[in-house]
Amino acid sequence: MDDIKLPGMLQAAFLRSPHAHARISSIDTTAAAQLEGVHAVLTLDDLGPEHADRPMLQAYPNPRIKQNILPHLLARDEVALVGQTVALVVADNRYIAEDALALIEVDYQPLPAVVDCRKALDSAAPKAHSSAPNNLAASFSNTFGDTEAAFKHADEVYEIDFLQHRGGCHATECRGVIAQYSPHQDGLTLWSSTQCPYLIRRMLARQLDLPESRVRVIAPNVGGGFGPKAGFYVEEVVTAIAAIKLGRPVKWIEDRREHFTATNTQRDQHWHLDVAADNKGHILGVRGRAILDSGAFLSYGLLLPFTTLAPLPGPYAVEAVNVQFDVVFTNTTPNSPVRGAGRPNAAYAMERCIEAVARGLQLDPAEVRRINLIKQEQFPYATGQIHPNGRPIVYDSGDYIGTLDKAMALGDYAGFKKRQVAARQQDRYLGIGIGACVEDTGVGPYEGCTVRVDPSGEVLVESGAADQGQGHRTIIAQIVADGLGVPFERVHVTIGDTGKFPQGVGTIGSRVGVNVGTAANDAAASVRKKALEFAAKALEVNAAELEIEAGIVRVTHVPEMSIALGEVALRLTPMTGGAVPEGFTPGLEATSYAASKGPPHANGVNIAEVEVDIDTGKVKILRYSVAHDCGTMINPMIVDGQLIGGVVHGIGNALFEQMIYDEAGQPQTTTYADYLLPLATEMPRIDIVHQETPSPLNPLGLKGAGEGGTIPAAAAVVAAIENALESFGVVIGYYPVTPQRLVELITAGAGERCVEAMSTTPPA
Amino acid sequence: MPDIRTITVTINGKSFTRRVETRMHLADFLRQELDLTGTHLGCEHGVCGACTVMLEGDAVRSCLLLAVQADSKTVTTVEGLAANDGSLHPIQAAFQKHHGLQCGFCTPGMLISLVSFLRDHKNPDEGAIREAISGNLCRCTGYQPIVDAALEAAAACYTQHEE
Numbered sequence: 014m015d016d017i018k019l020p021g022m023l024q025a026a027f028l029r030s031p032h033a034h035a036r037i038s039s040i041d042t043t044a045a046a047q048l049e050g051v052h053a054v055l056t057l058d059d060l061g062p063e064h065a066d067r068p069m070l071q072a073y074p075n076p077r078i079k080q081n082i083l084p085h086l087l088a089r090d091e092v093a094l095v096g097q098t099v100a101l102v103v104a105d106n107r108y109i110a111e112d113a114l115a116l117i118e119v120d121y122q123p124l125p126a127v128v129d130c131r132k133a134l135d136s137a138a139p140k141a142h143s144s145a146p147n148n149l150a151a152s153f154s155n156t157f158g159d160t161e162a163a164f165k166h167a168d169e170v171y172e173i174d175f176l177q178h179r180g181g182c183h184a185t186e187c188r189g190v191i192a193q194y195s196p197h198q199d200g201l202t203l204w205s206s207t208q209c210p211y212l213i214r215r216m217l218a219r220q221l222d223l224p225e226s227r228v229r230v231i232a233p234n235v236g237g238g239f240g241p242k243a244g245f246y247v248e249e250v251v252t253a254i255a256a257i258k259l260g261r262p263v264k265w266i267e268d269r270r271e272h273f274t275a276t277n278t279q280r281d282q283h284w285h286l287d288v289a290a291d292n293k294g295h296i297l298g299v300r301g302r303a304i305l306d307s308g309a310f311l312s313y314g315l316l317l318p319f320t321t322l323a324p325l326p327g328p329y330a331v332e333a334v335n336v337q338f339d340v341v342f343t344n345t346t347p348n349s350p351v352r353g354a355g356r357p358n359a360a361y362a363m364e365r366c367i368e369a370v371a372r373g374l375q376l377d378p379a380e381v382r383r384i385n386l387i388k389q390e391q392f393p394y395a396t397g398q399i400h401p402n403g404r405p406i407v408y409d410s411g412d413y414i415g416t417l418d419k420a421m422a423l424g425d426y427a428g429f430k431k432r433q434v435a436a437r438q439q440d441r442y443l444g445i446g447i448g449a450c451v452e453d454t455g456v457g458p459y460e461g462c463t464v465r466v467d468p469s470g471e472v473l474v475e476s477g478a479a480d481q482g483q484g485h486r487t488i489i490a491q492i493v494a495d496g497l498g499v500p501f502e503r504v505h506v507t508i509g510d511t512g513k514f515p516q517g518v519g520t521i522g523s524r525v526g527v528n529v530g531t532a533a534n535d536a537a538a539s540v541r542k543k544a545l546e547f548a549a550k551a552l553e554v555n556a557a558e559l560e561i562e563a564g565i566v567r568v569t570h571v572p573e574m575s576i577a578l579g580e581v582a583l584r585l586t587p588m589t590g591g592a593v594p595e596g597f598t599p600g601l602e603a604t605s606y607a608a609s610k611g612p613p614h615a616n617g618v619n620i621a622e623v624e625v626d627i628d629t630g631k632v633k634i635l636r637y638s639v640a641h642d643c644g645t646m647i648n649p650m651i652v653d654g655q656l657i658g659g660v661v662h663g664i665g666n667a668l669f670e671q672m673i674y675d676e677a678g679q680p681q682t683t684t685y686a687d688y689l690l691p692l693a694t695e696m697p698r699i700d701i702v703h704q705e706t707p708s709p710l711n712p713l714g715l716k717g718a719g720e721g722g723t724i725p726a727a728a729a730v731v732a733a734i735e736n737a738l739e740s741f742g743v744v745i746g747y748y749p750v751t752p753q754r755l756v757e758l759i760t761a762g763a764g765e766r767c768v769e770a771m772s773t774t775p776p777a
Numbered sequence: 778m779p780d781i782r783t784i785t786v787t788i789n790g791k792s793f794t795r796r797v798e799t800r801m802h803l804a805d806f807l808r809q810e811l812d813l814t815g816t817h818l819g820c821e822h823g824v825c826g827a828c829t830v831m832l833e834g835d836a837v838r839s840c841l842l843l844a845v846q847a848d849s850k851t852v853t854t855v856e857g858l859a860a861n862d863g864s865l866h867p868i869q870a871a872f873q874k875h876h877g878l879q880c881g882f883c884t885p886g887m888l889i890s891l892v893s894f895l896r897d898h899k900n901p902d903e904g905a906i907r908e909a910i911s912g913n914l915c916r917c918t919g920y921q922p923i924v925d926a927a928l929e930a931a932a933a934c935y936t937q938h939e940e
Contacts, residue, residue, distance in 0.1 A: 016814040106809075108800065185819045185827055185882040185916050236817070236882025237916050269820040482880025482917050650876050654918060658879065661919035685824035685914065693907040693920040 014189030026110035030092035033678020073314030096274025126678035130306035133341035141342035157397030158333030163298025167289035176747035180670030181278035186236025192256035200227030209519025232479035232509035277349030280306035298333035308347035321355030364728035424638030444737025448725030454717025455527025465602035470579030477517020479509030496537030498561030523717025539603035613708035630752030644716035663726020789857030806844035826913030829886035855885035867933035871926035879917035895934035
């Protein structure tokens with residue numbers, strides 16, 4: 014984003030709250046406004062009367078939301094998290110803008126903050142928002158099957174309790190916005206690091222009372238997305254208002270310190286589950302309650318709670334589930350989907366259930382998985398749950414035992430016991446752990462694609478969904494090249510610009526390959542059909558006698574009877590004096606919004622083999638094996654890239670990444686010296702084996718691949734650590750699992766079971 | 778009043794003389810004053826490594842150096858790696874072959890760190906390469922394809938230095 018320079022462009026910087034919760038009695042911008050080089054200092058009052066009582070609009074409305082609390086564009090009279098926007102300075106450059114921030118005087122009266130989601134519903138807990146009756150944002154349950162009967166008939170019932178902490182986005186490029194306004198021409202143009210340009214167009218238009226046709230959102234190539242960049246942010250609106258007010262382009266680039274508090278992050282989930290099982294290890298039912306931390310605002314509505322609930326019971330044929338969810342406000346950065354978006358949490362919950370049963374019955378955890386996995390003959394498998402869109406959740410296809418077997422073979426699970434015993438003789442502690450998952454991918458409702466042949470023979474493809482490094486252009490070009498019969502190099506893909514393609518949604522939930530891929534395939538087929546029909550007429554043969562290869566339509570076995578696709582395009586776009594050939598519409602192009610018939614379900618199994626140093630608590634991953642099934646792979650190299658990167662993100666969640674707040678709501682980990690991301694030295698080589706079970710829901714058999722590496726990773730790593738420390742009876746209560754905590758657990762365990770107690774705020 | 782100095786820096790073989798504020802860091806100087814936007818800023822506190830450039834041949838964080846500290850010195854940025862005819866440096870070609878970048882934001886820093894390391898290390902093993910890029914954060918690739926690229930390009934990069 015920051016590479017973009019526009020003539021006359023100014024730079025913006027936000028003043029952000031230093032308090033987790035405080036009342037604001039006054040803001041004095043006089044000195045800041047007088048600084049040389051400053052063009053504007055804006056508080057909420059300066060944005061215009063229409064914004065005084067209009068907080069951010071809900072991008073994901075839902076009737077189950079009890080308290081739809083969203084921030085004002087700039088703070089009004091109260092701030093609810095460290096990092097909340099209070100004022101904006103626009104100046105000649107960022108240096109001057111930050112100088113001016115230091116000159117703004119804000120009178121804050123600090124208020125008590127609520128930080129721990131587990132305490133947010135206590136009657137004595139501070140309220141995250143003074144004017145709200147309590148901290149409950151939403152409450153709902155997801156229930157199917159007869160859990161009462163399941164628990165009545167169970168041989169064993171296991172109680173498990175765990176906290177999940179997932180950390181933040183930490184794309185290597187922070188967020189950024191550039192706004193430009195021309196009242197008489199194009200209206201508002203916004204370059205944004207967003208994953209969802211069409212969502213931003215819609216929300217900006219509504220927030221600013223503009224028709225969508227006067228808002229163009231461009232999402233250029235940016236340095237990673239991972240979920241939090243899919244949200245609608247105050248910075249996008251305020252930067253736009255500043256550009257409109259000043260009549261000059263305004264750029265805001267988030268710095269990393271801002272990113273730690275101002276970019277939405279995934280927040281804690283505290284789960285308490287009961288698992289009903291028979292004495293063979295079959296899970297009969299799961300019931301319980303989870304508290305989900307929403308942070309200070311419902312910036313993503315209930316999207317994440319739903320994507321956490323929907324994947325239960327994962328790849329397992331559990332017939333009865335009843336889990337209650339409470340979504341609560343705290344004075345922390347708002348919740349957002351992060352790679353996997355709740356699915357890693359659901360997978361972790363189910364894998365905890367499996368581990369509890371295996372531990373209780375002294376069974377091999379792999380075998381407990383095997384007997385509970387959905388069998389191939391059970392597809393399509395309806396879990397019993399109803400998706401928020403009203404349709405039953407159905408897994409379309411798969412071979413879940415197949416991926417388990419493949420991962421076990423790849424990781425030599427059978428030989429592990431020998432390795433563990435040998436290591437033990439050298440006082441080394443090895444452990445192995447499995448994580449399995451199902452991933453609902455390719456969520457709708459749609460994406461579109463236009464395929465157009467230029468008279469030069471070049472093929473131009475336009476679509477909506479932006480790319481943050483996933484390789485969208487490559488896979489779209491592959492599909493069009495194959496579908497149309499042209500060389501890959503001649504296909505040019507334009508994406509991520511609402512001014513170039515009219516409708517779309519965005520890049521979330523491993524959906525682009527499935528949605529755009531299906532539309533691109535369909536559009537290419539239509540262009541192919543039109544080209545064949547025209548060529549048949551031009552060459553005076555039947556279309557059935559024609560083939561297209563390397564961009565040339567020719568009569569099969571008679572290569573000299575041919576016409577290039579570019580020539581077809583030329584003849585279909587005549588100028589004055591010419592005529593459009595009879596029976597044809599102008600141009601060799603087609604647009605399609607063809608969609609998958611439903612969300613295809615990918616599946617995967619991760620196996621981690623670790624060594625734990627019982628003196629230092631250091632966890633070393635010795636071997637990591639992935640079996641994954643995303644249906645037909647368009648580009649195996651890209652799929653591998655997604656899987657390996659995804660696994661590493663999940664390992665980071667399991668071992669390193671922790672956003673810590675103190676009791677006053679002050680973030681304690683706002684540099685990369687404090688917040689640890691996975692480094693090359695800590696990461697293992699990751700082995701992958703693919704299984705391809707094509708989805709019957711779309712013509713290419715596609716399933717998404719963007720998050721399947723991350724989803725089961727933390728579960729596998731945590732189970733492996735527990736397995737290594739089985740003799741100490743260590744059971745992990747929350748992740749990330751830090752060396753210091755492991756040493757404490759090993760010491761406290763002393764050969765007995767030690768279910769980890771959770772402290773108010775996870776210690777560093 | 779801003780403290781402004783005149784500096785001359787040789788960047789990718791070309792000399793630039795500019796008047797800069799003393800507080801401007803080298804990365805901003807490259808990006809904002811010279812439009813050399815290949816150097817990226819990921820954290821501005823010296824950990825992520827996206828801004829890595831070579832100063833007098835050594836890999837350094839350009840976000841932790843002031844532009845005035847580069848006065849009279851030579852700097853190599855990612856723009857200086859490919860040959861004048863556009864042909865890629867061996868490490869760049871290996872990145873392309875092994876899918877060593879996804880979003881590409883960490884890539885300039887990764888490339889510079891590796892060029893600097895491989896120049897001085899003949900036949901490094903995987904562990905040594907992982908150590909060499911342990912000061913460069915990547916959120917996309919999981920590092921593995923970057924390591925593979927470096928292993929493949931190592932011989933070519935070392936030989937280049939010897940010439």
